[in-house]
Amino acid sequence: MNCLIVDDNKIALSALKHLVDMEESLTLVGECLNATEAYQKIANNKIDLLLLDVEMPGITGLELVDGLGQIKPLIIFISSKKDYAADAFDLNVVDFILKPVTPARFLKAIVKAREIYKSRNLFIENKKDEFIFIRDAGVIRRLKLSDICYLEAKGDYVKIYDTDKIYTIHSSLKSVEDKLTPDLFSRVHRSFIINVSKIDTIEGGTLIINKSFVPVSDAYKSALNKRMQIL
Amino acid sequence: MTTKSDLLKQKSAINFTHNFRIINLDYLMELSMGDVKFQKELTNQFIELSISETDQLNLYFETAEYHKIQPLAHSMLSTIYIMGLGPKLESHLQELKDYSQPDQLKRHINIISDVCREARVEAEIFLETL
Numbered sequence: 001m002n003c004l005i006v007d008d009n010k011i012a013l014s015a016l017k018h019l020v021d022m023e024e025s026l027t028l029v030g031e032c033l034n035a036t037e038a039y040q041k042i043a044n045n046k047i048d049l050l051l052l053d054v055e056m057p058g059i060t061g062l063e064l065v066d067g068l069g070q071i072k073p074l075i076i077f078i079s080s081k082k083d084y085a086a087d088a089f090d091l092n093v094v095d096f097i098l099k100p101v102t103p104a105r106f107l108k109a110i111v112k113a114r115e116i117y118k119s120r121n122l123f124i125e126n127k128k129d130e131f132i133f134i135r136d137a138g139v140i141r142r143l144k145l146s147d148i149c150y151l152e153a154k155g156d157y158v159k160i161y162d163t164d165k166i167y168t169i170h171s172s173l174k175s176v177e178d179k180l181t182p183d184l185f186s187r188v189h190r191s192f193i194i195n196v197s198k199i200d201t202i203e204g205g206t207l208i209i210n211k212s213f214v215p216v217s218d219a220y221k222s223a224l225n226k227r228m229q230i231l
Numbered sequence: 232m233t234t235k236s237d238l239l240k241q242k243s244a245i246n247f248t249h250n251f252r253i254i255n256l257d258y259l260m261e262l263s264m265g266d267v268k269f270q271k272e273l274t275n276q277f278i279e280l281s282i283s284e285t286d287q288l289n290l291y292f293e294t295a296e297y298h299k300i301q302p303l304a305h306s307m308l309s310t311i312y313i314m315g316l317g318p319k320l321e322s323h324l325q326e327l328k329d330y331s332q333p334d335q336l337k338r339h340i341n342i343i344s345d346v347c348r349e350a351r352v353e354a355e356i357f358l359e360t361l
Contacts, residue, residue: 007309008306009280009306009309009310010276010280011273011276011277011280011309011310011313012309014269014272014273014276015262015273015313018262018263018266018269019262022264055302055305057302080305080308080309080312081305099308099309099312100258100262100309100312100313100317101262102258102261102262103261103262103264
């Protein structure tokens with residue numbers, strides 16, 4: 001993972017650089033003493049992981065992350081003040097480490113980041129194919145689209161309900177939706193996409209698919225009805 | 232302003248010992264994982280940075296630029312952790328970050344300056360052992 005360190009204290013920067021150098025899975029792309037410099041680096045380089053101090057002069061680490069939008073890499077916040085933890089986790093960051101950072105605590109955060117990084121690069125897809133690939137427990141697995149019953153958003157993850165197994169991947173439901181064939185799949189709820197061919201019954205606002213209940217929200221009801229071409 | 236030669240003069244008056252009174256090297260040892268070059272680099276950085284930061288603290292107080300003390304106190308936490316000074320200085324730096332009355336600041340700045348000065352003397356001694 002390409003990594004960028006941002007901290008306004010030179011000793012903290014050196015300490016983090018040392019820890020990054022010791023970790024084989026990390027490649028240090030740069031070090032920044034403030035958020036403005038970091039923003040430029042992130043915009044112009046492929047940064048996978050940001051090790052970011054919270055309290056810095058000018059733009060804080062929290063403000064930087066909030067403003068990153070689409071280019072947001074994985075973030076590990078590092079601060080001497082635990083009061084920032086709640087705000088940090090609200091920004092869907094990988095971890096929040098209190099200073100002074102020990103090698104053991106650093107490694108724990110990196111392992112977590114590595115797992116998320118792997119699952120983020122989950123889909124090696126082709127919309128013309130009748131299957132998708134997902135990364136599952138260290139292997140890349142092929143899933144037949146026709147075997148998928150439905151998908152459910154769970155925070156930063158998506159659960160894929162196959163006919164007989166459930167897979168969890170780190171992704172947004174929207175980015176998964178973009179990779180599914182629209183002739184087979186339909187959004188029925190903010191948190192659910194279903195395989196239309198797998199619907200067993202519909203009753204009111206609920207679908208039954210493979211013995212599971214899936215809610216249909218009002219916003220998607222008419223689109224689903226059109227899609228099903230009910231006789 | 233405290234200079235490096237001042238520190239070296241002070242150092243000569245202290246008996247060499249690994250049992251430092253002010254600094255605690257446990258964190259530096261854990262972090263360095265035996266990398267002596269890194270230990271030297273960080274110890275030198277502590278000496279240089281703690282001089283400039285404590286000088287700045289005193290300057291900001293004397294010039295009544297109190298708003299500059301809070302961010303500096305925050306940054307100093309990272310500086311002092313490397314020499315294991317957290318237990319001795321964390322509460323004083325926190326007081327500077329949360330201060331309400333300027334007249335209360337001086338006492339904490341004095342303590343921080345004194346502890347850092349003594350820590351630098353010990354850090355110099357530590358460097359000679361490497």
